[in-house]
Every structure is written in structure tokens, then in C-alpha cells.
Amino acid sequence: MTLSVCLITKNEEAHLRRCLESVRGLWDDLVIADTGSTDATVEIARDFGARIFHVAWQDDFSAARNFCISHATGDWILSLDADESIAVRDHAAIRSFVSRDDVDAVLAAQRHYLTSTVIGWQAGSGGYDEGAPYPGFLDVECRRLFRNRPWLRFHKRVHEEVLSADPAQPLRQVHGQWVIHHFGKVSDEAVLRAKAEAYIRIGAKKIEEQPDDPQAHYEQGLAYGELGRSDEALPYFERALALSPGFRDAQVQVGVCHARMGRHRQALTALGRAARALPQHAAVIALEQGNVHDALGDTPAAERAFRRALAASPAFAAASVNLARLYERRGRHEQAQDCVEAGLRYSANHRDLLALRVGFGRASIRLLLQQRRFDEARARLAEMDADADAELAGFRGAVALGLGNAPEAATHLRRSLELQGSHEAALNLSIALLAVGDEPGALAAAAEAVRLAPNDATALARFRQLAGQTLRQRPPGAGETSLTLFFWQPHSIAFDGRTPRTRGLGGTESAIVYLAEALAGRGHRVVVFNNCDEPGRHEGVEYGRWETLPARAVAERPDVVVGVRDWQRIGRARLAPVQVFWTGDAFDQPVLEGLGEAAGRPEIDFFMLQSEWHAATFRAHHGVPDWATVRTRLGAAASSAARPSRPAAAARGRRLAYASTPFRGLDVLLDLFPRIRAACPDAELDVFSSMQVYGVAREQDQDQFGAIYKKANQPGVHLVGSLPQLELAQRLQQTRVLAYPNHYAETFCIAALEAQAAGCAVVTSQLGALPETVGDGGVCIPGDPRSEAYQDAFVDACVRMLSDDEVWQATSERALARAWGGYTWAGIAAEWETFCRAALTVEPPVLERVAVHLEAGR
Numbered sequence: 001m002t003l004s005v006c007l008i009t010k011n012e013e014a015h016l017r018r019c020l021e022s023v024r025g026l027w028d029d030l031v032i033a034d035t036g037s038t039d040a041t042v043e044i045a046r047d048f049g050a051r052i053f054h055v056a057w058q059d060d061f062s063a064a065r066n067f068c069i070s071h072a073t074g075d076w077i078l079s080l081d082a083d084e085s086i087a088v089r090d091h092a093a094i095r096s097f098v099s100r101d102d103v104d105a106v107l108a109a110q111r112h113y114l115t116s117t118v119i120g121w122q123a124g125s126g127g128y129d130e131g132a133p134y135p136g137f138l139d140v141e142c143r144r145l146f147r148n149r150p151w152l153r154f155h156k157r158v159h160e161e162v163l164s165a166d167p168a169q170p171l172r173q174v175h176g177q178w179v180i181h182h183f184g185k186v187s188d189e190a191v192l193r194a195k196a197e198a199y200i201r202i203g204a205k206k207i208e209e210q211p212d213d214p215q216a217h218y219e220q221g222l223a224y225g226e227l228g229r230s231d232e233a234l235p236y237f238e239r240a241l242a243l244s245p246g247f248r249d250a251q252v253q254v255g256v257c258h259a260r261m262g263r264h265r266q267a268l269t270a271l272g273r274a275a276r277a278l279p280q281h282a283a284v285i286a287l288e289q290g291n292v293h294d295a296l297g298d299t300p301a302a303e304r305a306f307r308r309a310l311a312a313s314p315a316f317a318a319a320s321v322n323l324a325r326l327y328e329r330r331g332r333h334e335q336a337q338d339c340v341e342a343g344l345r346y347s348a349n350h351r352d353l354l355a356l357r358v359g360f361g362r363a364s365i366r367l368l369l370q371q372r373r374f375d376e377a378r379a380r381l382a383e384m385d386a387d388a389d390a391e392l393a394g395f396r397g398a399v400a401l402g403l404g405n406a407p408e409a410a411t412h413l414r415r416s417l418e419l420q421g422s423h424e425a426a427l428n429l430s431i432a433l434l435a436v437g438d439e440p441g442a443l444a445a446a447a448e449a450v451r452l453a454p455n456d457a458t459a460l461a462r463f464r465q466l467a468g469q470t471l472r473q474r475p476p477g478a479g480e481t482s483l484t485l486f487f488w489q490p491h492s493i494a495f496d497g498r499t500p501r502t503r504g505l506g507g508t509e510s511a512i513v514y515l516a517e518a519l520a521g522r523g524h525r526v527v528v529f530n531n532c533d534e535p536g537r538h539e540g541v542e543y544g545r546w547e548t549l550p551a552r553a554v555a556e557r558p559d560v561v562v563g564v565r566d567w568q569r570i571g572r573a574r575l576a577p578v579q580v581f582w583t584g585d586a587f588d589q590p591v592l593e594g595l596g597e598a599a600g601r602p603e604i605d606f607f608m609l610q611s612e613w614h615a616a617t618f619r620a621h622h623g624v625p626d627w628a629t630v631r632t633r634l635g636a637a638a639s640s641a642a643r644p645s646r647p648a649a650a651a652r653g654r655r656l657a658y659a660s661t662p663f664r665g666l667d668v669l670l671d672l673f674p675r676i677r678a679a680c681p682d683a684e685l686d687v688f689s690s691m692q693v694y695g696v697a698r699e700q701d702q703d704q705f706g707a708i709y710k711k712a713n714q715p716g717v718h719l720v721g722s723l724p725q726l727e728l729a730q731r732l733q734q735t736r737v738l739a740y741p742n743h744y745a746e747t748f749c750i751a752a753l754e755a756q757a758a759g760c761a762v763v764t765s766q767l768g769a770l771p772e773t774v775g776d777g778g779v780c781i782p783g784d785p786r787s788e789a790y791q792d793a794f795v796d797a798c799v800r801m802l803s804d805d806e807v808w809q810a811t812s813e814r815a816l817a818r819a820w821g822g823y824t825w826a827g828i829a830a831e832w833e834t835f836c837r838a839a840l841t842v843e844p845p846v847l848e849r850v851a852v853h854l855e856a857g858r
Contacts, residue, residue: 001098002028004074008064012082013040020048022085033068059202062154079144083184090178105146106176109139112185119249119284123315123347130181135350158202159219199223214244230260252281259292267292283313315346324356365395374402390419398428406435423453447550464573471574475557484525487512489564490546492530493695497538504693504722507750508584511634516541518829560836571601578839582608584747587621596622606630610748611769634750635825636757637725643820644733647759647812654680654802656739659688660751662705668741668785670711677716679799690722732758737801740764741794743785749773756815763797777815
């Protein structure tokens with residue numbers, strides 16, 4: 001008797017070679033029907049000498065299999081899938097059946113290897129080497145070895161089976177003691193998902209053809225369940241039960257679906273019915289009941305249920321895992337460990353049990369370290385795997401440190417940080433290095449601890465303790481002509497030197513970019529530490545991640561660190577000889593809460609503020625001394641380009657613009673624009689506004705300010721959105737008036753300055769620092785922008801600027817003179833340089849200063 005091995009394939013290069021190798025020497029004829037492979041499947045099959053046929057896939061496994069076996073020449077057929085194999089030791093058993101003439105088919109176990117437990121799961125390898133890598137398996141009876149007879153064919157689109165198509169030829173079958181090993185359920189998650197989705201598609205056709213088949217509905221429920229879509233799986237299990245009460249384990253599946261959907265009471269009811277009707281599934285049912293009780297917070301009931309599951313099946317790994325986790329959460333650590341060890345006696349390779357063993361072991365070492373029981377911790381470490389990972393190396397370093405062996409501790413802790421850093425390892429390394437006299441190394445390790453855990457108080461305190469005097473002094477040989485300046489804006493939106501040239505950017509962030517570039521242009525080394533996506537150099541400035549600042553400060557010794565908007569860290573830790581807090585936030589903003597407590601800011605040398613109004617309110621509210629406040633200005637982005645020529649009214653038409661965030665008066669302006677247009681019928685308004693300048697997604701921006709944007713849907717209004725600043729500058733050069741009825745107290749207002757640099761007259765509010773910034777280059781209207789008097793004055797001012805060319809021309813020229821005379825980034829960078837050099841100048845001792853004055857006769 002001869003044997004044909006038959007397979008259907010599609011893109012099975014990952015499995016096919018193993019499958020065919022496993023049956024080499026067993027077949028007399030090898031037939032493969034390929035349904036459209038685009039990988040190396042066909043080439044692999046050809047290497048094994050297969051006869052290859054091609055068939056179009058029709059969402060029908062039976063049709064494809066029957067096509068394949070129609071080409072078989074053997075007396076018997078063994079039908080396999082590419083992700084299956086046969087153990088060599090079972091070849092003889094298969095051959096023994098092929099030699100018989102009293103049977104038509106042989107039933108065998110299709111063994112599905114699994115990494116998680118399901119109904120019917122068994123622990124262990126099942127006695128085969130093929131199962132050794134996996135914690136368990138599920139056996140399902142199948143009919144894959146059968147005579148090559150025309151009346152023996154596969155039936156059903158999916159989950160197909162061999163049946164007799166001739167009532168006069170009843171199927172004679174026996175059970176064979178051999179196994180088909182199936183590895184498809186331990187595939188990549190994406191592969192499993194794709195397979196389940198295909199089964200759902202084909203299963204729908206199967207149900208359409210066999211609407212009263214409970215098996216078809218049950219299979220569809222399983223497919224949806226594998227995808228986690230319990231709400232869609234549930235009706236199929238319920239339909240299977242309606243067609244056949246007590247069908248397989250459908251009642252259990254109903255309970256599981258309710259549980260996964262969070263319908264805990266319905267789940268307990270369904271599982272209770274299943275427990276009475278299906279005692280053979282007692283372990284799985286008890287496990288699910290335990291999970292539901294646990295979700296309800298009923299710990300005693302959950303524990304009882306998990307114990308019932310283990311009593312019914314001591315090898316049930318999932319129950320051991322869940323019971324151990326429950327014990328651990330309740331602080332019953334020894335019981336948790338005992339539960340894990342008991343489970344591993346049955347399932348030595350179970351992934352979750354092994355992970356719990358490791359986790360519990362590490363937790364016990366961590367507890368011993370906290371209790372300073374170093375000898376016991378060392379003994380426990382000796383039981384762990386020899387190949388140390390980062391955490392174990394850190395533990396070994398902590399033990400050595402606790403036992404007084406600082407050199408050994410440093411070795412282990414360095415290894416831990418090389419593998420994967422933790423701030424605990426870095427802190428311990430700092431202690432070990434200081435103990436052996438390596439003060440620079442100790443400081444560097446403390447800086448690394450702060451990088452790894454920027455908000456950890458212990459790490460910051462350690463760094464502050466070691467860095468204080470070292471980083472307060474300029475190192476010998478520090479540059480006299482050039483300075484090193486670090487700007488630091490932690491948790492910022494993502495930006496670098498390219499950003500303002502490609503999209504709109506907030507005033508603070510754009511100011512950092514342009515000031516850094518201007519300082520670099522004066523020969524200084526400038527690094528901006530922020531939340532940039534891609535650290536690198538742009539326009540002469542380096543951009544790096546904010547977390548790296550402490551380590552970089554230790555290694556590179558900057559002259560000045562400028563903390564932008566964030567004051568807590570530079571307020572408590574010394575990173576450079578001069579530390580400056582630069583903010584554009586008004587005195588009452590939440591980000592500044594606590595700044596008034598001097599004890600929280602002892603390391604801030606100067607406060608860089610953006611206007612006289614800003615400085616005055618800041619000093620009054622936060623108690624900052626006058627000598628520590630420094631006033632800077634912001635520059636216009638346009639100052640990096642050429643100054644525009646003398647503006648002409650005729651060239652600009654009657655165009656207004658709004659160029660700020662939507663919550664700073666856009667609603668007022670859009671309400672007033674119809675009045676402006678009534679007086680100037682050809683008036684146009686460009687709205688350059690969105691929250692995307694602060695990194696807010698478009699959808700979120702619309703959700704929050706969509707009602708304001710809808711007001712822009714009126715004649716003469718063009719809702720442009722945010723633009724890159726240089727592009728905005730060009731657009732503003734075509735505009736007469738920046739119309740800005742702001743009801744927000746600005747500390748400077750970069751929007752007004754950018755407009756003036758483009759030759760626009762500014763009509764805005766007399767709030768905050770706006771009068772300082774606008775000066776005589778516009779009109780600042782007093783009062784509440786929502787009041788009738790303010791709005792009348794605002795409309796009149798806008799109309800006058802649009803209709804009176806002489807008034808507008810004079811205002812425009814004054815605006816240009818202000819912006820280009822005192823608000824260029826080149827000029828501002830020169831002032832920063834002067835300030836930094838003065839701040840770095842070390843004054844002589846008091847007695848020496850007095851002597852100098854006396855000698856000069858003062």
C-alpha cells in the first residue's frame with residue numbers, strides 16, 4: 001500500500017520546511033496545492049520533490065483540500081497543514097494502518113500547542129519533544145489519514161472534516177495512537193489575528209449555508225472570542241445553545257463572554273448553570289468564577305473559586321497564576337510563592353508562572369535590601385540565574401555596598417547601568433564612588449540618577465549635595481571670548497531650529513530658537529535642552545533631550561543655565577556658575593505657584609522678565625528683589641530677514657489681521673468685524689489662529705474652539721490657521737492693521753511686535769505690557785474689551801486706520817522704527833551677552849573693594 005501526503009499552502013515559508021522534513025521517508029507521493037503564495041513556499045516544496053498544483057482560493061478549505069487529494073496517486077492519503085508535523089517515532093504506527101484493508105480512516109489527536117490556558121488544556125509536553133518549548137497543549141480528535149476513495153471527501157468550508165459521500169459506503173474508522181503536532185496557535189499575534197478574521201469571514205458563509213448547524217455558530221463564536229470581541233461572540237454561543245441545548249461547552253463560553261464584557265452578575269449566573277451541567281469542565285468554570293469574584297472585589301470568594309479549580313485540576317496553570325497574584329496583592333507573599341512552585345511542578349515551562357517566580361524572587365530581595373538584611377539578600381541572589389540582568393546586577397551592587405565592599409559594589413552597579421539604567425543603581429554607584437574617593441565620578445553618577453528620574457527628590461538632593469560648589473565655579477581655562485549657554489525647557493512641546501520655519505510656534509519657543517541662533521552667531525556655544533524629537537544641530541545650535549541636562553552640565557561645565565518656564569529644578573540644584581529663570585508667564589499663572597517661597601529657589605541667581613509691567617508685578621507678587629530682576633525683550637522673527645521697504649497704503653488695501661491664539665480676543669473681533677465692514681465695505685480680515693502652535697492636535701483644537709472658528713464663516717473673513725513665522729511675516733506685509741481686542745494681560749505680546757516689524761499698525765487693548773510693546777506704533781484702548789465703550793473705540797480706531805491713509809502711514813512708519821530699532825534678535829543677543837559676562841564677573845572681597853575706593857578718594 002502506498003501513501004500520498006497532501007497539503008494546501010499559501011505563504012507558508014516559515015513552517016513548510018519543518019512540516020515536510022517531519023514526514024520525509026513516510027510518503028510515496030507528495031502533493032501540494034498552492035493557493036497563491038508570494039513567498040518561498042513553492043520553492044521549498046519543489047526542493048522536497050513535491051508535485052505542485054495551483055488553485056484559486058475560494059474561501060473554502062474543503063474545496064482546496066479536495067482539489068489537492070484529487071491529484072493523489074497513493075492508496076492512502078495523509079492530509080496535513082504546513083504548520084503541523086509528525087514525530088518520526090509515529091511513522092511506524094501510520095504505516096501499520098496503511099497496510100490494513102479493514103478500515104477506511106484513522107482518528108488521531110491534533111495537538112494544539114498553547115502559551116495560555118483554554119478549556120481542555122493540559123499541562124506539559126505530552127511526552128513529545130515537539131511539546132518541550134510550550135507550557136501545555138489541547139488535543140482535538142481529527143480524521144486526517146484515510147483511503148484514497150472518491151466517496152471520501154472533505155466537507156464544510158471551515159473546520160472541515162472527512163466524511164463518506166456515499167450512504168452505501170459507511171465510514172469504517174479506528175483510533176490511532178499517534179499525534180499531529182500543530183504550532184499555529186503559537187504564531188505571531190498578527191498572524192493569529194489575520195487567521196481569526198479569515199475564519200470569521202468564511203464562517204459567515206458557512207452559517208449562511210448551514211443556518212441550523214450549532215457547530216457552525218459555535219465556531220463563529222470562538223473566532224470572535226479569539227479577537228477579544230466578546231459582544232459579537234455571545235450571540236453565536238447563545239444560538240448554538242438554542243439549536244442544541246447543552247452543545248459542547250457553549251454554556252461556559254456564554255459565561256466567559258459576559259465576564260469579558262464586565263457583566264459580572266450575568267457571568268456568575270451563566271457559569272453556575274455550566275457548573276451544574278458540565279462537571280467535566282469544573283476547573284475552567286471555577287477559574288472564570290474566581291476571575292469574576294476578583295473583579296467584583298470579593299477576595300474570599302475568588303480565593304475559594306481558584307482553589308476549587310486547582311482541586312479539580314492540580315496542573316491547571318492559569319488557576320495557579322491567578323491565585324498567586326491574589327495572594328501577592330493581599331501581602332501573603334509566602335503563600336504566593338508556594339502557589340507558583342506548586343504550579344511549576346506540573347507546568348515547568350509556563351511563561352506566566354516563571355515570570356511570577358522571578359518577580360516574587362526579586363521582590364523578596366528588594367524587601368531584604370530595604371530591611372538592610374544584606375547577608376540574606378546575598379544568599380537569595382545566589383539562587384538566581386547566573387546571567388545577571390540590569391536589576392540583578394543592581395541588587396548585587398546594593399548588597400556589596402551594604403556589606404561595606406565599595407569597589408565590588410561599583411563594578412556591579414556600573415554593569416547594571418550599562419545593561420539598562422535605573423536611578424537606584426545610579427544613586428548607589430554615586431555612594432560607592434564617593435566611598436573610594438572618586439568625587440567626580442560620584443557627581444557624574446548622581447547626575448545620571450537625575451536624568452533617569454528627573455522628579456525623584458532623593459536623586460535631586462544627592463546631586464545638589466555633590467554639585468553645589470563644583471558647578472558654582474567656572475573651571476580653570478574657561479573661555480574668555482566665548483561662553484557656553486544651556487537653555488532648558490523640560491516637558492515642552494517638541495521643537496527645534498527647523499520648527500518655526502515649517503509651522504506656527506508659540507512665542508516662548510520661537511524666542512528660544514531665534515535668541516539661541518543669534519547668540520551662536522556671536523561665537524558662543526549654545527545648547528537647547530527640550531522635548532525635541534530628533535536631537536541634533538540646526539543653524540549653529542545644538543538641540544538635546546531635557547533629561548540629559550544634569551549629566552551634560554557635569555561633563556561640559558556650562559557658564560550659564562537658563563531655565564525656561566520651569567524653575568523648580570534650577571531653584572534647588574546648582575548646574576552652572578550663573579543660573580537664570582526666564583519666563584513669559586504672568587505672575588499669577590499656576591506654573592509659578594510656590595515661587596514666592598525663597599527656600600525653594602536659592603539657586604536662582606536672576607529672573608529674566610519681558611517687560612517693566614511683567615517685572616513690577618512679578619516682584620510684588622513673588623517677593624523677588626529688584627537687583628535679581630533683569631528685563632529682556634523679545635525680537636521679531638522677521639529680524640532674521642531683510643527689513644521691508646517703506647509701506648504704501650495703496651499696496652495693502654483695507655486688510656486687517658488677527659495673529660494670536662483663539663482665546664485672546666478672536667471671539668470679540670469676529671463679533672465686531674461686521675461693523676468694521678459696514679464702514680469699510682471692502683475690508684478683509686485674515687485670521688492666523690489655532691492652538692497648533694502649542695502642539696495641540698487639530699481635532700482637539702476644533703473640539704475646544706470650534707464655536708469661535710465657526711464665527712469666521714462671514715463675508716470678508718478668511719480663516720487661515722497658523723503659519724510658519726517667516727511666512728506669517730510676509731503675509732503681514734500685505735496687511736494694514738493687526739486687530740487685537742485682547743482681554744488677556746500680555747507680559748510682552750510677540751504678535752504685536754511681529755506685526756509692527758511688518759509695518760502694520762496695531763489696534764489692541766491697554767492691558768498688561770501691551771502699551772510698552774506697542775508704544776506709538778499703534779493704539780491701545782482702555783477698558784474691558786467686552787464693554788460697549790471699548791468696542792465702539794476699537795471699531796473707530798480700526799476704521800480710521802483703514803480709511804485714513806495719512807494716519808495709517810505715520811503709525812506704520814513709527815511701528816517699523818520701533819521694531820527694527822530696538823527689537824531685533826541680533827541686538828537682544830548682544831544685551832544677553834553683556835548681561836552674562838557681567839553676571840560671571842567675580843567681585844573682589846569686601847575689604848579689597850573698600851581699599852580701592854579709599855585709594856581713589858571716595
